[in-house]
Amino acid sequence: MEEKKEKNGFEPRLVGILCRWCSYQGADLAGTSRLKYEPNMTVLRVPCSARMSPLFLMKGLTSDIDGILFSGCHPGDCHYISGNMNARRRFVIFKKLLEFAGMEPERIQMSWCSASEDKKWADIVDSVTIEVKKTGPNNKFK
Amino acid sequence: MKYAYYPGCSLHSTSREYDMSAKEVSTRLGIELIEAPDWVCCGATPAHVTMHVLSQALPVKSLINAKQTGADTMAVCCAACFSRLKIANYHVLNDPGKKAKINRAVGAEYNGEVAVKHLLEILAKDFGLENLKGKMTAKLDGLKVACYYGCLLVRPRKIMQFDDEENPTIMDAVVETTGAKTVDWPGKVECCGASFSITKTGVVLRLCRDILQLASDAGAECIAVACPLCQSNLDLRQPEVNKKYDKKFDMPVLYFTQILGLAMGIDWKKLGLDKHIVSPLKFLKGKNIIK
């Protein structure tokens, strides 16, 4: 009983690394549309999903962050022509490696979210938050 | 060269001459056709209008049985069977959902491992036109042939991958190895009316008239076919066409295998040339092709 309460009260610390052209603007639109979503994710803005070095995932986890989300433009919509294509491959490979080494897949996420997908953004944040809450705190490196 | 062989119902009944000539020709060429054990109906026409899974499960059943022959490719002569088998294979290979349903229906695991090829493809591509030419003993010079493909061999292109669906040339190439001339004519892929032969004979008569007319306009003396349905419509209905439209067609409709057989010097009786309604015997004798 005690443990369950503990888990329910767990507020995960999440980071979202967003590309400035699509996902960040989608997240802005969610604000303009006054959608409501979980407040756990802190957003960091970079130019393109290609800037999101997969090592950020590892660094985030070893810095005791409970979950990290990369988000960029949909394939084909990249402002920098093909950045998200490269980003996708790097992300997937590194995620597979981290999972192999015992990291929970829920902590390492990526999404495509366009500047017009405010609802999708809110849904992404909510579901990532719920998933990480279920997974529990990341205390592997404490 | 070893192939599993799917005769289909026609080749065991109304189109025995196709079966006979195909086997004769293959034997001469050293192509081994091993009849797939326990093959079942391909499901042509009636099955896919009643139940999709059934229409795909039936051919898959035969394809699974074909594996027992040890060959990885199934040779098919009938255009309708060819179409059904190829379409079933296409769905198995490209649609995991359908594949699961089909496999459940046949109660076996089939992953599209048996390729389906029409005898024309086997002769033209696997055996090779040049090799084929070398096997011809009698030249059929002076024979003018209209190659009629019908609709099922070539369409839909995405699935059949057979030849250009509007102007196919593969049969022309195969027939030309005999020294016969093929004519460039526009009726190659017209519809013959297929199974309407019995239910709506009038439609078939009109369509057959058009095809026969186009062939004779182009200067053809006989028509080569690769499908038992096309053959029976053009052959069987020819007297009726003549009567209804006041025409005087006397156009033998031969299987391409029969023409190849003649050029290889196979006895015409073994090729079943006596089984046609519009008898080609007189015509062939006139051409000095048979005695």
Place this chain on the structure above:
Amino acid sequence: MKIGVFVCHCGTNISAVIDVQKVVNDLAKMPGVFAMDYKFMCSDPGQNMIISEIKQKKLDAVIVAACSPCLHELTFRNTLIRGGLNPYMLEIANIREQDSWVHTDRDKATEKAVRLAKMAVAKAKRNQPLFPQEVSVEKSCLVIGGGIAGIQAAIDISSAGYQTVIVEKEPSIGGKMAMFDKTFPTLDCSACILTPKMVQASQSKKVKIYTYSEVEEIGGYVGNFNARIRVKARSVNMEKCTGCGICWQKCPVKVNSEFEQNLGPRKAVYVPFAQAVPNVPVIDCVNCTYYRSKRQNPESKGLCRICEKFCPAGAIEFDQKDKIIEEKFGAVIVATGFSAFDHKVYGEYGAGRYKDVVTALQFERLLNSSGPTQGKILRPSDSKEARTIVFVQCVGSRDESKGVPYCSRVCCMYTAKQALLLKEHIPDANAYVFYIDIRAAGKNYEEFIERVQDEYGVLYLRGRVSKIYRTGDGALLVRGADTLSGTQVEISADMVVLATGLVSNPETVKLGQMIGIPYDKNRFFTESHPKLAPAETQTAGVFICGACQFPKDIPDSVAQAGAAASKVLGLFSQEHLMLEPVLACVNQKICNGCFHCRAVCPYNAIDEEILKDKSVVARVIESKCHGCGNCISACPVSAVDLKGYTNEQILEQLQSLR
């Protein structure tokens, strides 16, 4: 480092959900951080407050915790400049769009605002002043393609006083428009409106024209492109030739003319058409008897040489070689146009086997009074006058099965025009048009179609043609559906005109990759923005116009050419260009030269540089770099970094959440 954090209430937009005071208090506890709040930070008093705090507290960097950076980043950057700071020392914490507007729980929202602000502080600690880079502008423009779009763009740019170079791969400029007979909907003669433009371009001192030439290589960046142009050997001296035409009159070799769409002959030495600019012939080495004999026996003197004998100016030079020209340009306009769809894939229409099934471009030549039939509509097979003609629209347009899903936009109009011209040539001719839809969106276009149908009696049939074949008497039987009456129709025609669609030029892909402009799945060049930047491309300094972007008619091509020209002029009006400083830069001391960065760079912005110790390392061509950061993620040693978004900054941001 002293950092000032300015938290905005945004009226109650922020403060209604976020405890602004708590944010200020929490931030102020951080070492080296000064924090304060204000009702409207973006207002004049708000900005002035920031300026005075920068000066009083000697701040090194500024955080504004307010609305999204998409709104006021520029505003506050200017505030920093006015306060005497480098504008790139600003960070914005987005506590409105991504916090107060999307959350309701006051405590949690406040906590998030603190996290966002702390993250911004973490980044700002590692901020470096950045300075826009200045590059000079070479004020001359390269126009690739000498069709109507290229000619128009060159005229516009040159008339503003700037040097322009047209590179055209054919022996004459003029492009496809030179082949047309009349233009819709006004029916003025195509040559009559095009030729003056060609002459104007050729006579302008500011326009240089390289015909029979191709761009082989383009390097460089906005303001400073280097192009290598191959001027192919014409075998005729351009300076000496007077254009008298004796050479091609005497030449004994006849071949099919490309300009006449293979309906008429030309000689082995030829000018493609009478009004060609420049009016200097070319010798077609493939078919010329001299070159053929030389190829067979290189030792011989070569046969024929009749043109050489008769040329009064002594302009024939058989031993001419290709010339390579290297020039610098500040801007490039790509106007490479289109190709006509090859109807060989339409087996049902004969796949090119029937001579009397012609393409629209061939019919255009038949209509033209300077064409192979002097404007008589004679069918190619037997030169009999064609009295019944069927026009088939959408051949190679709107047909996914043939790989062309798009509408070519001009076929409805030119088909109507051709049907009308047919009726004018032979008033009692029968014209049938099979169509899917009629797309006549343009000034006076719909009225034109109406006129063709009503006044000229052209019969429009809504449906597709399923088959065309030749009947015994030499006529073509066209079988199609008339979906409006629901019947099958068969028309016995003398000739069939296929309204072939417009497809991309075969060189599009090669050129696009060379210049670094993307193309879509139909291999048309992609504009920078489909609505707001139709003549620009992803590569700064490269513009597109005409049908190489998408099929378009003459007025649209001309309009886009003007747009591209005005963009070039805008560029040329600047002495120096300022480039965004958010760029990649290489730490060459640790660079291995593995060039993973070059492999991923979408802009070819990575170059090789050889250091003193002979090791090869990467260098960022700053003017080509767009600052996406792809190279940084690809670099295994972190030798590349992105100014403004360095690895260190992002790691600090991640760790600020601990």
Place this chain on the structure above:
Amino acid sequence: MKELIDKAKELLKEKKVETVIGYREIRGCVVPAYVDSPCDADCLIFDKRCVYNLANYLKWFKNKNVALVLKGCDAKSINVWLQEFQIKRENIFIIGVECYGVMNEKSADAGLSDKCGHCEAHVPNIYDAVIKHQGDKKESVQGEPFKDIQEFEKLPHDERWDFWKKQFEKCIKCYACREICPMCYCKECIVERNIPQWIMSSPSVKGNFEWNMVRAFHLAGRCVECGECERACPVNIPLMKLNKKLIKEMKELFDYSAGQKEDVKSAIDDFYPEKDIKIDDKMIR
């Protein structure tokens, strides 16, 4: 053997190369040999004790003309080096040796090394001369090459973590795995930099995890499976398990194997929009 020695002599005599790097035997141990003159070439040997990947020595011969004795697995490293512009093809002469397995140094029984079990490159895919194998050509063990990886994947994540935590705890950060790896040729390894500090320098759980993840990731699409890292590791961390995982993923996701060709883009830098879209279903929201 004679063939190998003759080739080396010929190369040195004709001054085609300055040095031949091969194997020799000293007091019963096989060690790398640098041969500068034809008269020294007689010491060269090749047998199943020649485990080392000599491509690693190119790090010190980048711009020199050298000949290398390379097995099929080792030669793949040359392709990666060429892909990454580290050497010029004309500078090196590859004496490929046909190989049917080298011994497992770490186990007492004289069986073959693990990496040889599924070898597909008995003959190098890039070479200037090949020395034929003498004796019987035993084919490699057939079967699923990634069986151990697949089995490990099936474990629950906390068991996987416990396994690696235990393994990484052993790590003493000696960087032998890096020194021995022909792919780790960086002038300055990122582990030795603190701006930015990707890897915590202390040998703690965190620091060791970071090091091992980064090391493995930097070999994605580059590791040619020579197995040297695992052999060199003094504390026996199963490093090849990580490498093999990435080899498996590169193959399955992108249909790419490292070191096959010199003139292709590495899969990690490349993309195929139509094929990659399949990744989205499972991995990306």
